[in-house]
Amino acid sequence: MTPRDTLADGLTRARERTLRLVDFDDGELRRQYDPLMSPLVWDLAHIGQQEEFWLLRDGNADRPGMLAPAVERLYDAFVNSRASRVDLPLLPPTDARAYCETVRNKVLDALDALPADESADFRFALVISHEHQHDETMLQAINLRTGAPLLGPGAPLPPGRPGVAGTSVPVPGGPFVLGVDAVTEPHSLDNERPAHVVDVPGFRIGRVPVTNGEWQQFVDDGGYDRRQWWSEPGWAHRQAAGLTAPQFWNGDGTRTRFGHVEEIRSDEPVQHVTFFEAEAYAAWAGARLPSEIEWDKACAWDPAAGQRRRYPWGSSAPTAHLANLGGDALRPAPVGAYPAGASAYGAEQMLGDVWEWTTSPLRPWPGFTPMIYDRYSQPFFEGTGSGDYRVLRGGSWAVAPDILRPSFRNWDHPIRRQIFSGVRLAWSEDQGSAA
Secondary structure, X not given: OOHHHHHHHHHHHHHHHHHHHOOOOHHHXXXXXXXXXXXXXXXXXXXXXXXXXXXXXXOOOXXXXXXXXXXHHOOOOOOOOHHHHHHOOOOOHXXXXXXXXXXXXXXXXXXXXXXXXXXXXXXXXXXXXXXXXXXXXXXXXXXXOXXXXXXXXXXXXXOOOOOOOOOEEEEOOEEEEEOOOOOOOOOOOXXXXXXXXXXXXXXXXXXXXXXXXXXXXXXXXXXXXXXXXXXXXXXXXXXXXXXXXXXXXXXXXXXXXXXXXXXXXXXXXXXXXXXXXXXHXXXXXOOEOOOHHHHHHHHHEEOOOOEEOOEOOEOOOOOOOOOEOOOXXXXXXXXOOOHHHOOOOOOOOOOEOOEEEOOOOOOXXXXXXXXXXXXXXXXXXXXXXXXXXXXXXXXXXXXXXXOOOOOOEEEEOOOOOOOOEEOOOXXXXXXXXXX
């Protein structure tokens, strides 16, 4: 397969997934399921607008586009908040679909004529990543919808493995390489670069994410009602939001997922918890959350080889035998389902299943250089006045394998939990820990 074939294939896979997520009637696409999320029709046209901007206009705002400037402005995420988008004069669903199709056809027609250089390839990778990220956002929106399910129960997953929940693995202290560069990861985003050496004291990290069964013990022990486990801002939010359990738990041993009411599986990673809940659970469990640097070392560093691995398990691309990715399952896999996907230190399920909260604010790595889309990371860095964010790592079951790597950094407000977020514990060397 030629490099151009690879790019075309990546575009096609992303679009096929998008179209499955908007294969509903026009009324559904116009609805706003929650003020936290956009109507699906906004995401659809925004995907097309960004593809046109980067691939047909070379990221040049002075070059006229297919949409009138006033219409194009409707799809600027920095201008229009999610809550406001339902009231905008958006393209109707039929027009949004037609626009995306026209843009895609023009892109494919122009593909062979584009210069075969690193800049052009990166723009394509950026557009593919952008579309896949919006697909995950649309899944979050659909999960917030009430009423009869729009999506099926999900594809089957491998069984879990007993005895791994609540256990931990040691990660010895010492230097390692954090981050990546354009040579090893040419499609990495600006906040993942550059590669640089950092030194980390030894610690232990959970072998697998925290499970629903473990979280239920926190609930049963009054964890949501006991101030001692919560930070000051965390307790204030718990009280204001009335939190008593992870989002979508129904209080009777069931949960609602994409409109399906189902029994809560005790061996499944807990999902839909805020950073503040994760922090409180960790304190209750006699642990803490990892920093993102600790998380990265446990996931990607190979101490025997003295170098980073492309994936936790090695260099081979993700498969259904190694990680739960791609969105087909619509849920996390039970813990212990992917022993072959373990990192060099023995940590499992570090890619896929649930995004894992870390204690770290979003900061640039030393030597940070913004990419062509300079609004991707910089407006959200600590100290910019854009708000309080915490980094999440590892991806979720909803992330496409095409775009996920150990260095990928996600971030969100610590009060958010409509995202597919979970928890992995850590312990300093002087703390007690799980076996």
